[in-house]
Amino acid sequence: MPLEQVEDRRRSSFADRFAKGLTDPTCPTPGGLNGPRGKGALKRYNVYRNNVTVSLIDALVAIYPAVQRITGAEFFRAMARFHVRASPPASPLLFEYGRDFPDFIESYEYAQKMPWLADVARIERAWLDAYHAADAPPLAGAAMMQVPADRLGDIIFRIHPATRIVRSAYPAVAIFAMNRADAPVTSLKSNAAEDALVTRPDMEVEVRLLPPGNATFLASLIDSATLAEAASKALTETSSFDLSASIAGMIEAGVFTTVQPGD
């Protein structure tokens, strides 16, 4: 064994040496490994390299099925391989993996012709977070009727743990919906900006399109604004914002858990 390698083995743990090449194909097979009767370790070590990379690519496929349907498996797996090697997971919980994958897609050279792809990925990431979010009963429609009319403006909503908003400058909700299911893909002629609302009122995750103004409205409520403050922000942005339709739609989608009187 070369002196350098002997030195290396004295200073580092077996795991340091073994881990180095798992996500870096340019690293040589670590020293000190073999097969029986002096057999080589090249293909043997490559089993681990392959397990690590393929299983992590598969994890991204499982989180981002619509993105894969859009790009095709070959494109997706090549893109995912770059990401897995650059940003392997830091948590043993694979459903937490790939949070930075949408940003990676946005900067990925070969995906530049699909500028909406990253937002579709953001909806899929939000879908999985909603799926695993804590259980909570959604606010019943009747709850609003118990609030005295003169106190309505002051109320504050508590947001359901599954609720997520994804804002897009592209028709990301329509593209997501078309590719997340198995139904045939039709051509989409739209350059509308779309905001997605992701909720899970019970056990089914739901993704729906938010009407204009609604994303700003809900984002304010999530930041603990009162109903009046959030409505005023939404109206400033979108003069046609319909407050009662918006609240009714959000209650139906399971956005809130409780309503509290303000101070």
Next chain:
Amino acid sequence: MDAVMQKQDVRRDRRLRLPTLPVGGLAGTSFKPQHFEAILRDGPQRGFFEVHAENYMGAGGPPHRSLERIRSEHPLSLHGVCMSIGGPQPLDGEHLARFCALVERYEPALISEHLAWSTHQSTFFNDLLPLPYTEATLDHVCSHIDQVQDALRQQLLLENPSTYVAFEDSTMSETDFIRAIVRRTGCALLLDINNVLVSATNHGYPALDYLANFPFDKVREIHLAGHAEQSDDEGERLLIDSHDGPVAAAVWKLYEIVVARCGAIPTLVEWDSNIPEWRILRAEAGAAQLILDRYPARNVTVEYAA
């Protein structure tokens, strides 16, 4: 990270007391979410289910809803895949706390982890990686198992690994290493017979020699699974622990030998990719059950010796 389970998410309502269901002498299968409806259609059946603990570490949602249902009618085995017990660095305390919270919530009949590592420094590699068998690694592994058992206040079953490489640094055999772990920590064992065959083939020794040196009196669960075949640098057979097909004939043969010697130890058929229809997986467990039923069930009380 509010989709990850927190301690308060798992405080179970005391009214939802789970039945204590014995697992002795039973065959079971991995529980796969895609089989949930088909399993419910079959109704409660003789057998048990095993889940990978990490898949149930979310805060809520469908995974917990279906596992609660499964657990209300069947014994459960909680199988950890990511504790990284075999690595040189300290265990992830948060991960251990989540693991304990699952044990508290679902009261599994069997709790197991691997003689392997999967996290190093800050990277999780999502694979069961091998370690050299030396006095130094033995110290690490034993202190990690002590830590897990102290936190669980229960006995852990440690699974023998399938490996593709050996370390020049190793100073003892895998079975000697495992015997030393059992002696020092009081843990019990999960004997994966497919792993025995995979490692024996890959390292050029007879599987029966390995089994002859394995501390059978500590085995509380058996795993069976399918493997795939590749070749090594010399063009000879290299078996891959792929869990993607039926249990191989050679594994069934070893299984019969083990059960004839040790009695009917709870046995699980694992199937983790290319997952077939429920009836096919159920039939694999049925084949194991037929063998188990020919032998007396052995006491499988999980003990805690601290």
